[in-house]
Amino acid sequence: MARYDPLLAWFRRRLRLVATAGAVGIVLGGIAAVVIAVLDDPTTASTQTFAIGTLAFGFGILGWSGSALAGRSIEGLQRRLDTNSDWTERDSRRAMTRLSGFGAGVMAGVVIVTPLLP
Amino acid sequence: MVSKRFIAKRLLLLVPVLFGVATVVFAILHLAPGDPARVILGQRAPTQQVVQLRRELGLNDPIWVQYGRFLADTAQLDFGQSYQIAKGSPVWDVLADRLPVTIELAIYGQITAILLGIPLGVLSAVKQDSLTDHVTRIGALTGISVPIFWSGPLVLLVFATFLGWLPTSGRIGSTFFLEDHWVLFGTQLPLTGMVSIDTFILDTGAFVQSILYGEGLGAFASLTEYYASFISAVQHLLLPVLTLGIYSMALLSRMMRSSMLEVIRQDYIRTARAKGQGERITILKHGLRNALIPVITVIGIQFGTLLGGAVLTETVFGIGGIGQLLVAAIGATDYPLVQGTVLVFALLFTLVNLGVDVTYSYLDPRIQQ
Amino acid sequence: MATETSTTADRRGIVERLRASPFLSELLSNRLAIIGLSIILGMVLLGVYARLFLDLGAISQSQLAAHPNKAPPGWLGSAALDQFLFGTDAAARDIFKRVLYGAWLALKFGVLVVGASTVLGISLGIIAAYYGDVVDNVVMRTMDVFLAFPSLLLALALVAIFGAGLSKVVIALTLVYTPRFARVVRGAALKVLEDEYIDATVALGARDPRVLVRHVLPNCLAPITVQSTLNFGLAIIDLAALSFLGFGAQAGTPSWGLMLKNGVSNGLLTGDWWLSFFPGLFLAVTVLGFNLLGDGMRDALDPRMRETVE
Numbered sequence: 001m002a003r004y005d006p007l008l009a010w011f012r013r014r015l016r017l018v019a020t021a022g023a024v025g026i027v028l029g030g031i032a033a034v035v036i037a038v039l040d041d042p043t044t045a046s047t048q049t050f051a052i053g054t055l056a057f058g059f060g061i062l063g064w065s066g067s068a069l070a071g072r073s074i075e076g077l078q079r080r081l082d083t084n085s086d087w088t089e090r091d092s093r094r095a096m097t098r099l100s101g102f103g104a105g106v107m108a109g110v111v112i113v114t115p116l117l118p
Numbered sequence: 119m120v121s122k123r124f125i126a127k128r129l130l131l132l133v134p135v136l137f138g139v140a141t142v143v144f145a146i147l148h149l150a151p152g153d154p155a156r157v158i159l160g161q162r163a164p165t166q167q168v169v170q171l172r173r174e175l176g177l178n179d180p181i182w183v184q185y186g187r188f189l190a191d192t193a194q195l196d197f198g199q200s201y202q203i204a205k206g207s208p209v210w211d212v213l214a215d216r217l218p219v220t221i222e223l224a225i226y227g228q229i230t231a232i233l234l235g236i237p238l239g240v241l242s243a244v245k246q247d248s249l250t251d252h253v254t255r256i257g258a259l260t261g262i263s264v265p266i267f268w269s270g271p272l273v274l275l276v277f278a279t280f281l282g283w284l285p286t287s288g289r290i291g292s293t294f295f296l297e298d299h300w301v302l303f304g305t306q307l308p309l310t311g312m313v314s315i316d317t318f319i320l321d322t323g324a325f326v327q328s329i330l331y332g333e334g335l336g337a338f339a340s341l342t343e344y345y346a347s348f349i350s351a352v353q354h355l356l357l358p359v360l361t362l363g364i365y366s367m368a369l370l371s372r373m374m375r376s377s378m379l380e381v382i383r384q385d386y387i388r389t390a391r392a393k394g395q396g397e398r399i400t401i402l403k404h405g406l407r408n409a410l411i412p413v414i415t416v417i418g419i420q421f422g423t424l425l426g427g428a429v430l431t432e433t434v435f436g437i438g439g440i441g442q443l444l445v446a447a448i449g450a451t452d453y454p455l456v457q458g459t460v461l462v463f464a465l466l467f468t469l470v471n472l473g474v475d476v477t478y479s480y481l482d483p484r485i486q487q
Numbered sequence: 488m489a490t491e492t493s494t495t496a497d498r499r500g501i502v503e504r505l506r507a508s509p510f511l512s513e514l515l516s517n518r519l520a521i522i523g524l525s526i527i528l529g530m531v532l533l534g535v536y537a538r539l540f541l542d543l544g545a546i547s548q549s550q551l552a553a554h555p556n557k558a559p560p561g562w563l564g565s566a567a568l569d570q571f572l573f574g575t576d577a578a579a580r581d582i583f584k585r586v587l588y589g590a591w592l593a594l595k596f597g598v599l600v601v602g603a604s605t606v607l608g609i610s611l612g613i614i615a616a617y618y619g620d621v622v623d624n625v626v627m628r629t630m631d632v633f634l635a636f637p638s639l640l641l642a643l644a645l646v647a648i649f650g651a652g653l654s655k656v657v658i659a660l661t662l663v664y665t666p667r668f669a670r671v672v673r674g675a676a677l678k679v680l681e682d683e684y685i686d687a688t689v690a691l692g693a694r695d696p697r698v699l700v701r702h703v704l705p706n707c708l709a710p711i712t713v714q715s716t717l718n719f720g721l722a723i724i725d726l727a728a729l730s731f732l733g734f735g736a737q738a739g740t741p742s743w744g745l746m747l748k749n750g751v752s753n754g755l756l757t758g759d760w761w762l763s764f765f766p767g768l769f770l771a772v773t774v775l776g777f778n779l780l781g782d783g784m785r786d787a788l789d790p791r792m793r794e795t796v797e
Contacts, residue, residue: 046180046181047148047181048148048149050148050181050182050185051144051145051148051149051181052145052149054141054142054144054145054148054185055141055142055145055146055149057141058137058138058139058140058141058142058143058144058145059138059142060138061134061137061138061141062134062135062138062139062141062142063138064134064138065131065133065134065135065138066135066138068131069128069131069132069135069468069471069472069475107182110181110182111182114180
């Protein structure tokens with residue numbers, strides 16, 4: 001009879017978000033590394049795929065903290081760009097959580113696959 | 119009004135911002151073409167040397183090992199050594215040298231932009247559709263259209279080369295020596311590295327000393343001599359700061375105008391006017407504060423554009439700040455330096471946005487949770 | 488009017504519709520927009536003229552053997568009036584001809600950047616609007632993060648990845664400008680999707696991105712045009728800025744940014760003002776033309792906006 005814990009629920013939601021994106025990342029990262037290894041050489045495959053993973057991972061983290069930090073400035077900017085703005089900080093953070101989860105997945109995928117490369 | 123917790127929370131967010139930037143830079147470094155060992159040693163170096171250097175730099179390790187090492191180094195502010203521009207010296211030292219130069223330029227430029235742009239925008243809005251309004255608006259549009267790398271050379275040609283009123287480049291006259299510390303009651307104190315502030319401190323020190331132990335009040339007669347280095351520094355700053363400031367001013371005044379117009383149209387202003395207060399007071403009292411809020415939020419984002427402008431301004435005026443450093447580093451594929459510079463830019467940008475956020479919550483207290 | 492047959496009405500259809508369009512009449516009554524349009528047309532003519540009739544070799548390579556270097560404009564000195572209208576540069580090349588050719592280069596590469604980012608932006612915007620949910624969220628919020636970066640610094644970072652050179656600069660700037668178009672298109676696409684019209688089409692079994700493209704494109708043509716015009720000026724400045732910093736056009740190319748770079752390094756201290764003045768003047772006037780027209784178009788598109796944002 002676990003009591004409903006809002007903190008735990010919050011954490012679980014985040015975890016699911018990251019895990020789903022991460023799983024996609026692992027699979028895609030692994031596949032990409034293998035494909036590039038076949039076409040080019042294993043070192044390049046490992047380096048380039050991992051680098052792309054870090055790019056997504058870093059960009060996601062940057063975007064996440066950026067939206068939290070400069071959320072209001074960005075909302076102001078959106079208004080100035082005068083397109084119908086539905087930008088919200090929460091939305092942006094969710095998207096960035098997904099993105100960094102995906103990036104981390106790709107990185108993990110490369111680490112897993114690299115030892116198996118020819 | 120602004121709680122410490124609010125600020126602390128924002129400051130804490132700096133950590134993921136810098137972590138994110140560092141990670142992106144790492145990715146860029148490894149996606150970019152070219153072998154760092156080749157860059158350091160030059161194209162003609164023997165292969166054997168390159169191979170050895172690759173081993174020493176750890177470039178043969180698996181990339182995740184390199185990533186981990188990179189993060190550990192960056193966390194300790196160890197950005198490695200410059201490949202080319204300042205060969206062999208730690209990136210951190212180079213940055214610490216150059217950073218105050220850019221901060222000085224950017225801060226004065228931003229202040230100029232705010233001091234000119236906001237009053238002009240208000241004026242334009244209050245006198246909507248008058249001649250003043252039209253002139254201001256066309257002026258702002260022209261200001262946006264004129265790139266810094268044209269306006270900069272033009273003011274230089276007019277005020278420095280032809281009229282000879284102001285110096286052409288650098289930060290201070292060649293006859294002055296820039297100290298890196300000052301002495302107060304026998305103790306050495308560090309200086310800021312911002313030339314206008316440093317020279318002011320040093321000159322004031324000499325001036326006060328002269329009043330107390332030397333000429334006495336007679337020192338006032340030769341005030342300009344005592345402040346010669348400060349005056350020289352200001353003269354050197356004037357043109358770059360104006361160039362950068364006017365460029366950003368154009369954007370600010372446009373936004374201030376539209377924001378002010380929006381507020382003027384709102385009901386309560388009309389009500390206040392109906393109550394019989396003088397129009398001028400009404401506008402300033404009610405309108406300005408509300409109109410400023412959206413403009414201030416955008417100043418934070420716009421500071422990024424200002425930093426981009428600083429890169430160009432430094433190049434035009436031969437000011438050796440981190441903007442010029444970034445350009446040189448990219449040109450020479452000096453990646454550790456590129457990385458350090460980008461991180462510093464991100465830090466500056468974030469800190470300014472933090473400041474904007476605090477100002478914002480001061481103006482609009484409802485925002486604070 | 489009432490007596491007109493339907494065939495003549497059809498024949499006149501386009502003209503009539505254009506004349507009746509509130510957008511065009513609004514735009515044509517805006518004096519500043521007309522000035523902007525004239526500037527742009529003038530630059531296009533000059534650029535095309537330069538491309539067709541000027542010898543690129545003669546204005547790219549050093550002419551030190553044939554002409555004096557850093558000669559002031561002819562009308563200033565003793566030389567004939569039409570000799571070197573804008574003077575010569577440090578390599579004795581005729582600045583007037585170089586500036587004219589610069590118009591061609593600026594417009595050409597501006598079209599490349601804006602065209603490519605428009606196409607990319609349309610694709611991304613439509614994809615985001617069509618698939619919605621997670622795709623929309625991730626694509627658009629990523630675009631937003633890109634938008635938060637200052638364009639010149641972002642372009643510099645991309646140049647650090649891709650390397651220098653005009654073609655790479657075009658790629659970098661295309662990536663920088665794409666998010667702006669994606670936003671506009673997505674907004675318009677969502678509006679169209681909300682219409683029952685599309686609902687009906689979809690219900691009939693036409694759930695196909697092609698349907699969306701066919702319905703969305705006509706609807707967002709106007710905002711895209713405004714966005715392209717406003718961004719054209721910015722793109723030209725950024726292109727010139729990157730050349731000015733030494734990452735764009737190769738030495739010798741008559742691009743405005745590179746000419747300004749030469750002006751700064753060769754003409755500032757010696758007072759050879761024509762090295763910087765004329766290329767910058769053409770650049771600024773062209774950008775002003777696009778800004779005037781873009782502003783006018785935005786007002787014409789949305790008269791409500793004009794009251795507040797002008």
